[in-house]
Amino acid sequence: MLKNNLVIKRVTRLSDKVLEDINLLLSQWYKKSYSIDPEYLTLVIKNNYLIALYDYDHGSIVGIVTLIKIPKLSGVKGSIEHLILDEKYRGQGLGEKLMVYAIDFAKSLGINTLFLTCESEREVANALYQKLGFNIKKTNFYYLNLNNSK
Template sequence: MSSSIEIAEVADDELVAAFEHLIPQLSSSSPPPSREALAELVEGTDTVVFIARVDGAIVGSLTLAFYRIPTGIKAWIEDVVVDDAARGHGIGRRLNEAALDVARERGAKNVSLTSRPSREAANRLYQRIGFKIRETNLYRFDF
């Protein structure tokens, strides 16, 4: 099994199809992004879309978003998903480590993420990588 982590460079048919397959495994309430939305993510200066391949096929993705605030640059990991059939082989770890490397290279002060408590394996992974649980209140305003 040969695997690799790379940064998506174009929202082509392969990437669109991969997200159509992966996003339902991540969220039952959010549809996969359109080709146009994927293109904005891939081409954006404030987002980096990482993909994982096994034997040439896309089996996972992670989006790293950057934002500037008065005290510096921060980054946020979003929508980490590895295909059910490819889990347990270190792909999630490698996606996260690649994102952390890019965030460090771009001068981010830190990288944050959230994960539902029910995603026990993912939460264990984040802690093994070195993420720390923060004592904070997370608020969200839904439209």
């Protein structure tokens, strides 16, 4: 059970406060001051499922996770991205609750498999995913940078 002031729900529209809170979380993620383009964030909110942990005592979003639904030839899959909890809120079971909410949300969307990637040095996150039953798939992970900049 969450404390009364804490609520997990999908973000459905962008406001100045939502933008500010998400920039604070992304700054913790990237370990430097970060500012996402509001138009791009609006697109993310519209086309994906941005799930947030709200602390109503402070009127702020204090954690997020993004769920992306992907209809593949092999079935409807879901990708979990950017699970981030504000540093002050970690270690109280809230990251796990956010993930459980995202998993249940994915089930309600008819998603049959969830996948995610996680750098091995993120010990807490790796432990959390394994606790929740995620299996490690031995595969090569490739990416291609399509930006022209070096």
